Amino acid sequence: MSISPKLANSTPSGPWAAQHERLRVQPEALLELMARYPYQLKFVIEKPGDLDEVRTLIGALEADRSRVILMPEGTDRNRLCERAVWLLKSASRRDSIQPAFARGVVGNRRGV
Numbered sequence: 162m163s164i165s166p167k168l169a170n171s172t173p174s175g176p177w178a179a180q181h182e183r184l185r186v187q188p189e190a191l192l193e194l195m196a197r198y199p200y201q202l203k204f205v206i207e208k209p210g211d212l213d214e215v216r217t218l219i220g221a222l223e224a225d226r227s228r229v230i231l232m233p234e235g236t237d238r239n240r241l242c243e244r245a246v247w248l249l250k251s252a253s254r255r256d257s258i259q260p261a262f263a264r265g266v267v268g269n270r271r272g273v
Contacts, residue, residue: 162194
């Protein structure tokens, strides 16, 4: 099962922000899914600070780092490539977390 916990970078502005922030991380639900199914945790990374949030969450969940995937946020090739460069360096340096770059290869399509 591919589980995509939402980071703070996903919080919208406007009337839905408070509700989104209140509900975006639900450790009990994540732990239940991780216990029931073979899983991967997929995080969308927008800025370097997002990695600290990922590290905190996977530590709290005691998640297997080999099941964690990082994806740079973006819908166009230039933005993906720009973010992929620092993401690959940052994630590889400290963690055994693997960045994923499918969208940059196959394009901005639903389901990628």
